[in-house]
Amino acid sequence: MSELQHVDIAIIGGGMVGASLAALLPDSLSVALLESFPMPAMDAKIPQYQPSYDARSTALSHSSYAIFEQAGIWPLLRQHVEPIQQVHVSDKGNWGSTVMDHQSEGLEALGFVVENAWLGRSLLHFLQHNTAVNFLCPATVHQVRPQADGAEIEYRLGRDDTTPVRKLTAKLVVVADGARSQICSSLGIHTNVTDYQHTAIVTNVSTSEPHQGIAYERFTANGPLALLPLTAQDGENRSALIWTMPSDIAEPLIDAADSAFLAALQDTFGRRMGEFRRVGQRHAYPLMLTTVDEQVRRHLVVLGNAAHSLHPVAGQGFNLALRDVQVLANLIADGQKTVRSAGDLTLLEEYQRQQLLDQKTTALFSDVLPGLFARRQLPLVVGRGMGLLALELVPSLKSSFVRFATGMRQHSGGGY
Numbered sequence: 001m002s003e004l005q006h007v008d009i010a011i012i013g014g015g016m017v018g019a020s021l022a023a024l025l026p027d028s029l030s031v032a033l034l035e036s037f038p039m040p041a042m043d044a045k046i047p048q049y050q051p052s053y054d055a056r057s058t059a060l061s062h063s064s065y066a067i068f069e070q071a072g073i074w075p076l077l078r079q080h081v082e083p084i085q086q087v088h089v090s091d092k093g094n095w096g097s098t099v100m101d102h103q104s105e106g107l108e109a110l111g112f113v114v115e116n117a118w119l120g121r122s123l124l125h126f127l128q129h130n131t132a133v134n135f136l137c138p139a140t141v142h143q144v145r146p147q148a149d150g151a152e153i154e155y156r157l158g159r160d161d162t163t164p165v166r167k168l169t170a171k172l173v174v175v176a177d178g179a180r181s182q183i184c185s186s187l188g189i190h191t192n193v194t195d196y197q198h199t200a201i202v203t204n205v206s207t208s209e210p211h212q213g214i215a216y217e218r219f220t221a222n223g224p225l226a227l228l229p230l231t232a233q234d235g236e237n238r239s240a241l242i243w244t245m246p247s248d249i250a251e252p253l254i255d256a257a258d259s260a261f262l263a264a265l266q267d268t269f270g271r272r273m274g275e276f277r278r279v280g281q282r283h284a285y286p287l288m289l290t291t292v293d294e295q296v297r298r299h300l301v302v303l304g305n306a307a308h309s310l311h312p313v314a315g316q317g318f319n320l321a322l323r324d325v326q327v328l329a330n331l332i333a334d335g336q337k338t339v340r341s342a343g344d345l346t347l348l349e350e351y352q353r354q355q356l357l358d359q360k361t362t363a364l365f366s367d368v369l370p371g372l373f374a375r376r377q378l379p380l381v382v383g384r385g386m387g388l389l390a391l392e393l394v395p396s397l398k399s400s401f402v403r404f405a406t407g408m409r410q411h412s413g414g415g416y
Contacts, residue, residue, distance in 0.1 A: 004134055006169045007032045009332075009342050010153055012141050012183055013176035014039075016058070016116070017304030017321045019123040021174060022133045024071050024329035026336055032168060033127070034155060035137040040124060047121040049080055051233055053204060054280040055115040057240040059084070059215070059228055059315035062107055064322045072130070077122045082229045083109035085213030092220040092268065111215075111315075113228045113240060136168075144173055144183055144300075150343060151299045172332075172343035173300050179290050181306035189302065194289040194367070198223055199250035200312055201243045203282045205265070206236040208274035217313075220268055222249060224313045227269070236278065241265070242312050244287060254284045287311055289367055296352050299343035301328065308359060310366040320362045327354050 007030040011018045014035030022033050040047075060068075060081070068074040083102075087110055090097040102110045127133045136157065142165065143154040151173045156163045175183045180191060211229040218225045223244035230238040243265070245253075253261055262276045269276075290309040295302045304321045328351045332342045340347055 003166060004032055004136070004168055006030075007134065008170065009172045009174060010034065010151075010168055010170035011174040011176060012144075012153070013174075013178065013304070013306070014124075014135075014137060015176065015178070015304070016119055016123065016318060017325060018174065018176035019120070019127060020067075020322055021176070021303065021325045021329060023073060023123060023126050023131065024067075024325060026329075026333045027131065028336060029332070029342065030134070031131070032134045032136055032170070034139045034141055034153070035135070036140060037138055039135050039137050040121065046076065046079075047118075047125040049118060049121075051080075051115075051231075052117070053233060053236075053238070055117050055204070056202060056283065057113050057115050057204075057228060057230060058119060058318050060112045060114060061315075061319040062109070062111055064319050065109075065112055067322055067326050071126075073122060073126050076126065077114065077119065078112070080118045080231065081112040081114045082231050083213055084111040084113065084215045084229060085109060087215045087217065088272075089217045090219070092218055092270075109213075113215075113230055115230075141177075141183060144175075144187060146297075146299065149299075170343075171299060171341050172348075174303055175300065175306050176303045177306055179288075179305040179309040181292075181302070184292055184302060184306060187297075187300070190293045192291050192293065196287040196289070196311065197247055198244050198287040199247040199254075200285045200287055201241070201245075201250055201254060201282055202285065203241050204230065204238055204280040205241050205262075205276055206238055206278035207276055208237070210237045211239050211273060216269070216272065218269055222246060225268060226313075226315070227273070228315075237273075239273070241279075242315075243268075244312065247286065250284065254282055289363065291363065296345070296348035298345040298348075301348055301351070303328070308363060310363055313366055316362050316366050320359065323358060324351075324355050327351055 009025065009029055010032045011022055012034050014033045018033060022031055025031055065074065068077055085102050087100040088097065100110060102108065136155065138159055139155045139157050140159070141153060141155045145152045145154070147169065150169050150171045153168045153170065153173065154165055155168065156165055175181055177183055184191060213229050215229060216227040225244070226242040228240040230240050232238060253264060258279050261279055266276050288309065289311060292302055292307055295307050303324055305317070308320070310317045310320070331347055331351050335342060335344065335347050
């Protein structure tokens with residue numbers, strides 16, 4: 001393609017958040033997607049699906065399903081997802097538990113678990129076949145420079161530092177390059193970091209009993225443990241494990257022999273799914289809450305983990321980011337009707353105003369919940385048990401909680 005010089009919107013970061021925004025933006029806008037990894041070859045009909053036992057996964061809430069369905073992405077994506085029919089919440093060693101069921105809420109599923117590789121390939125396939133998005137990848141962004149009527153991006157194509165520096169101007173630059181964003185740092189946007197001193201061990205496990213579409217959230221003294229249902233593979237019952245604990249406790253488990261790891265997991269989780277038989281490659285992630293002081297400036301918006309990276313409890317991070325994406329895309333589309341630039345500051349401030357409560361509430365929920373369940377003082381233990389019992393006995397209370405957890409508290413008509 002000839003060298004691009006100007007677009008309406010430039011998205012830095014072609015991961016799940018950046019690609020989702022590109023897919024939801026109006027076709028009338030020119031869009032460039034700058035990504036540091038090479039773009040996979042375009043598939044003729046459907047993207048290649050290469051199942052891997054060790055593939056990492058994301059739990060999509062019902063609101064995320066609705067967003068992808070409205071955008072036309074869901075028919076492709078759903079070919080390799082596993083529905084969550086129930087969510088079982090318990091407090092290890094203490095009384096009180098609750099079960100949330102999709103039928104009680106009148107939903108097809110409470111959510112869906114999808115392998116990240118399939119989600120990424122589906123989004124890129126959709127962009128390649130259904131949009132006019134310009135892909136600039138692999139690309140390294142060196143600088144974003146504000147201008148009077150937009151912003152200028154300096155970047156190199158390829159991974160060779162000797163290639164020429166190119167320039168691209170845009171009315172709106174979207175920063176979606178991940179947590180602790182280098183672009184944000186270079187622009188003087190401060191990142192607030194709360195280090196939990198905990199680590200999440202993420203892996204896949206096999207069990208002797210099928211998961212039956214149940215997701216488990218088990219709170220322990222060391223931190224929450226989640227098991228998410230995955231599609232079976234080669235006759236094995238698979239689940240995705242997200243196990244959080246203090247970093248000094250996690251360190252020996254990360255490199256432990258499989259038998260020792262599975263024994264520790266069995267002791268912590270119990271035998272609701274029978275025997276843990278196999279564990280895949282383990283990944284360790286230090287847990288931090290990060291937020292930026294500024295999400296919007298004139299001609300600039302920060303999205304995804306670059307804007308807010310949350311504790312993984314209840315799987316809220318990507319789902320919150322996708323709600324952000326939809327609200328921003330809708331406002332940009334409305335702005336086109338009134339000939340308002342995508343980089344207009346009043347438009348971007350309206351986006352932040354609309355999403356601020358959702359962001360703060362979700363971040364607070366993800367921040368407070370693990371600590372609340374980790375405390376073992378008797379009054380708190382009793383209070384938690386009563387809270388879980390109340391959810392079980394009061395349908396309206398449980399329904400409100402489900403609507404919060406699935407991102408539907410403001411959801412209506414297929415959009416958030």
